[in-house]
Amino acid sequence: MDNRAIGVYDSGFGGLSVWDELRRRLPHESLVYLGDGKNCPYGGRAKEEIAAFAFEAVERLVAEGVKMVVVGCNTATTAAIAELRERWPDMPIVGLEPAVKPACIGSRTRRIAVLATEHSLRSDMFLATASRYASDVEVLKVVGEDFVELVEEGMEQSEAATIAVDRVVRPLLNEGVDKIVLGCTHYPFLRPLIERVVAGCGIDVIDSGEAVARRVEWLLERYDIAASGDNEAYYSFISFADEAYRERLERRAKVLMQR
Ligand code: DGL
Numbered sequence: 001m002d003n004r005a006i007g008v009y010d011s012g013f014g015g016l017s018v019w020d021e022l023r024r025r026l027p028h029e030s031l032v033y034l035g036d037g038k039n040c041p042y043g044g045r046a047k048e049e050i051a052a053f054a055f056e057a058v059e060r061l062v063a064e065g066v067k068m069v070v071v072g073c074n075t076a077t078t079a080a081i082a083e084l085r086e087r088w089p090d091m092p093i094v095g096l097e098p099a100v101k102p103a104c105i106g107s108r109t110r111r112i113a114v115l116a117t118e119h120s121l122r123s124d125m126f127l128a129t130a131s132r133y134a135s136d137v138e139v140l141k142v143v144g145e146d147f148v149e150l151v152e153e154g155m156e157q158s159e160a161a162t163i164a165v166d167r168v169v170r171p172l173l174n175e176g177v178d179k180i181v182l183g184c185t186h187y188p189f190l191r192p193l194i195e196r197v198v199a200g201c202g203i204d205v206i207d208s209g210e211a212v213a214r215r216v217e218w219l220l221e222r223y224d225i226a227a228s229g230d231n232e233a234y235y236s237f238i239s240f241a242d243e244a245y246r247e248r249l250e251r252r253a254k255v256l257m258q259r
Helices: 016-025 047-063 074-087 100-106 118-122 124-133 147-152 159-174 187-198 209-222 243-258
Strands: 006-010 031-035 068-071 111-116 138-143 179-182 204-206 235-239
Touching: 006 016, 006 047, 016 031, 016 209, 016 243, 031 047, 031 243, 047 068, 047 074, 068 074, 068 209, 074 118, 074 124, 100 111, 100 124, 100 179, 100 204, 111 118, 111 124, 118 124, 118 138, 138 159, 147 159, 147 187, 159 187, 179 187, 187 204, 235 243
Parallel strands: 006 031, 006 068, 031 235, 111 138, 111 179, 179 204
Antiparallel strands: none
16 A cells, blocks of 8 residues: 555646546546646657656656656657656656557548647657557558647646547548547547547547556556555646646546536
């Protein structure tokens, strides 16, 4: 038994989609969420730069006394997960990867689309995953242009978001894909708009949130560090941006909890 918190990290608000899955599945686990905010978006940056942000973030979470870190950011995972695990070999560190495997297994048309940031899509890690699981499946790589910025601004229900999603997703309707994988943790916040575009077209939208929560649960058991059944979980929020940003993180999380 270990009642210390789990750290969850993202470039900004996106990891809250993972945070939400974790808190639903593991109600006794306390969570410390670090949304960088100062350096977001990561997606167009160089690997070394993103890796440096990720190191700073995990260092901070370790200083907060967490027992495990979930890198709730596909981009940071592709840039740094191996190095993070090397630096903190005694602490489980979970990364986020696009759900390419289940999408490929379930695809009838043998064509899928992966929506992610520019960095994630050109990373060695993504290319390796795609070649492992998608040898007989065509994978269309699509950057969700402006998606991260819209979610950061809290504009996921706006006209601008509807237009941005339409611009990215509608062309996929002519591509014969039957799965759209959300390979960036910001994108699930736009899921209702994405689903509206693909409605009635036989296309499933898949993200990694639930799978990651399951993986975390498994690791807690395996390392024997799950919180006790009577632990009253707390949720705290930190950021490298200003206090106003941190408060917005907290407010967003509250909205998710009320759903
Ligand atoms: N939420 C992040 C991801 O999962 C990164 C978004 C960004 O900062 O560009 O890829």
